[in-house]
Amino acid sequence: MTQIPDEPRYTDEHEWALEGKGLLVIGITDHAQEALGEIVYVELPSEGDEIAKGDSFGAVESTKAVSDLYAPVKGEIIEVNEALFNSPEIINEDPYGEGWLIKVRPHDPTELDDLMDHEDYAEFLEKDIG
Amino acid sequence: MRRTSLFPIHKELDAKIVEFAGWEMPVQYEGVRAEHCVVRRQAGLFDISHMGEIEVTGKEAARFCQLVTTNDLGRLDNFQAQYTLFCNFRGGVVDDVILYRFSDERLLFCVNASNRTQVLEWLKGLSHMCDVEITDRSHEFAQVAIQGPASEPILSKTVGEDLGVLQSFSFRSLNWSGKDLTISRTGYTGEDGFEIFLPWQDGQNLWTELTTVGKQYGLKPCGLGARDTLRIEMGYSLYGHEINERVSPFDAGLGKYVKMYKEDFIGKEALQDALSKGSKNKVVGFEMIARGIPRQGYDILKNGVSLGKVTSGTLSPTLDKSIGIGYLNKEVEHGGRIEIWIRGTAREALVVDLPFYKRQGRASIKTQSIKN
Numbered sequence A: 001m002t003q004i005p006d007e008p009r010y011t012d013e014h015e016w017a018l019e020g021k022g023l024l025v026i027g028i029t030d031h032a033q034e035a036l037g038e039i040v041y042v043e044l045p046s047e048g049d050e051i052a053k054g055d056s057f058g059a060v061e062s063t064k065a066v067s068d069l070y071a072p073v074k075g076e077i078i079e080v081n082e083a084l085f086n087s088p089e090i091i092n093e094d095p096y097g098e099g100w101l102i103k104v105r106p107h108d109p110t111e112l113d114d115l116m117d118h119e120d121y122a123e124f125l126e127k128d129i130g
Numbered sequence B: 001m002r003r004t005s006l007f008p009i010h011k012e013l014d015a016k017i018v019e020f021a022g023w024e025m026p027v028q029y030e031g032v033r034a035e036h037c038v039v040r041r042q043a044g045l046f047d048i049s050h051m052g053e054i055e056v057t058g059k060e061a062a063r064f065c066q067l068v069t070t071n072d073l074g075r076l077d078n079f080q081a082q083y084t085l086f087c088n089f090r091g092g093v094v095d096d097v098i099l100y101r102f103s104d105e106r107l108l109f110c111v112n113a114s115n116r117t118q119v120l121e122w123l124k125g126l127s128h129m130c131d132v133e134i135t136d137r138s139h140e141f142a143q144v145a146i147q148g149p150a151s152e153p154i155l156s157k158t159v160g161e162d163l164g165v166l167q168s169f170s171f172r173s174l175n176w177s178g179k180d181l182t183i184s185r186t187g188y189t190g191e192d193g194f195e196i197f198l199p200w201q202d203g204q205n206l207w208t209e210l211t212t213v214g215k216q217y218g219l220k221p222c223g224l225g226a227r228d229t230l231r232i233e234m235g236y237s238l239y240g241h242e243i244n245e246r247v248s249p250f251d252a253g254l255g256k257y258v259k260m261y262k263e264d265f266i267g268k269e270a271l272q273d274a275l276s277k278g279s280k281n282k283v284v285g286f287e288m289i290a291r292g293i294p295r296q297g298y299d300i301l302k303n304g305v306s307l308g309k310v311t312s313g314t315l316s317p318t319l320d321k322s323i324g325i326g327y328l329n330k331e332v333e334h335g336g337r338i339e340i341w342i343r344g345t346a347r348e349a350l351v352v353d354l355p356f357y358k359r360q361g362r363a364s365i366k367t368q369s370i371k372n
Helices: A031-036 A109-114 A117-128 B007-012 B034-039 B062-070 B113-129 B152-161 B200-217 B226-236 B268-277
Strands: A015-022 A022-030 A040-045 A055-060 A065-072 A075-080 A102-106 B016-020 B023-029 B044-047 B054-057 B080-087 B093-103 B104-110 B133-136 B140-149 B171-176 B180-182 B193-199 B220-222 B282-288 B297-304 B306-318 B323-329 B337-342 B345-353
Touching: A015 A109, A031 B044, A065 B345, A075 B323, A102 A109, A109 B193, B007 B200, B016 B044, B023 B034, B023 B226, B034 B044, B034 B220, B034 B226, B034 B297, B044 B200, B054 B113, B062 B093, B062 B104, B062 B113, B080 B113, B093 B113, B093 B180, B104 B113, B113 B133, B140 B152, B152 B180, B152 B193, B152 B200, B180 B200, B220 B297, B226 B306, B226 B323, B297 B323
Parallel strands: B044 B220
Antiparallel strands: A015 A022, A022 A102, A040 A055, A055 A065, A075 A102, B016 B023, B044 B140, B054 B104, B054 B133, B080 B093, B093 B104, B140 B193, B171 B180, B180 B193, B282 B323, B282 B345, B297 B306, B297 B337, B306 B323, B337 B345
16 A cells, blocks of 8 residues: 655655755655666755756666656755665665655745645545556 | 456566556566566566467468568578568568577567567568468467576476477477477577467466476566566667667667578668668667666767767666667767766766676577577
8 A cells, every 4th residue: 555644745746745844855755666666776966956846856767767856846955865875775665764865945935835735645646546 | 458368477476567568567576676686597487478479371481481581591490490580671670570480381470569460461461472371379379488597497397308408599399288388498688598389378377387396496477677677788679679660780780680692581672772871870888987877768979969869778787787778870989988868967888898798607508699
């Protein structure tokens, strides 16, 4: 069963974003990691980079497929999860925990309100996978 | 969407199912890397029942096959198989296939699932040239591949016959518990191995028996994901990637399967023309130096100038490097630097010899060339 925790907000590109201490932690959802299969490669921006809402900020790849990552909000990259460069499989194992991708300082915290909550995302998935 | 007779087994094994050429096929069971490595070290079992089988029968069957393919059938004995190509009149590749010669009057093409109907129409359209009959037997055959160093003991034990005597690119028909099997020492992985044709409804029986016997050898089921990474490491062409109807076999690095000395065959004139004009478009292998995985469609550059496109790429599980195959319209020496355009940046790569992976050890003597 696909895990959809209550707390984060979700994008229609299957990222999640969780607010805490003025920062947003961003990752990909359990559904996304499951659909990709074993993740063998991760590409992320650098600390200090700016990302704009909806722009591609990196990619996660399995042996067979590549999946672009889209920024859920506009902001500055404060931290990237460097552990993923050597062990990208952490994303498969713990997509909402150890497998987080980046921490962002959002320029406009209200942008988060545009994202789906867990119930909307669950409904979205149902339509998406049919 | 079509399903092979092994589909219930894939479901039971909780395989991840994807659509491929109109079929619901397992892309992976445990994981692509584990399945890839088990083929390199022990043995892997693949359902390849989606492949098409087109039979040519009649008095002039051998002559017809010689006319429609680029390789030389004259060099083939009965119960031998050959990697060969169909080219169109413009010299482009219609499909790459394995041709099985049962006799002068009965031959079988194993064709790509994605090309089955086109090839069938193509061959039927040409069949007036000879006294032959073209029959699509794809729905009658299940096909299973067992690949890897432990394939021979597992399959020999399963069917109760010593298959050690079967040479690479040879095949034999045998009866196994009342079922007709055709066992061919061929594959698409670069390892020793076999491909087995059998009646559609008997697929599950053979799969189950092979799995039971294979357990002590470490045999595992493998999906299309591993099949693809294994063939990329070997630099084998895949239709729709390295080859298509606009690409000549020479550009694709398949010139050795085109026998220009043959008196006549479809596409010969255009291929002769292509040879005399020469072509700068050539398939190459490359390894990434910078981070990133090359994928089909990415641009290849040198010093910022576009040279061509990537046709296949992956993170090689055996070599633990990012590798790719692509076309260059300008010669770059082996060891030369190129760049791959990945997500908005040019990333350095090195042109290298194909195949990326060379099989080690004893078995390689017997089955040196997977495509002869």
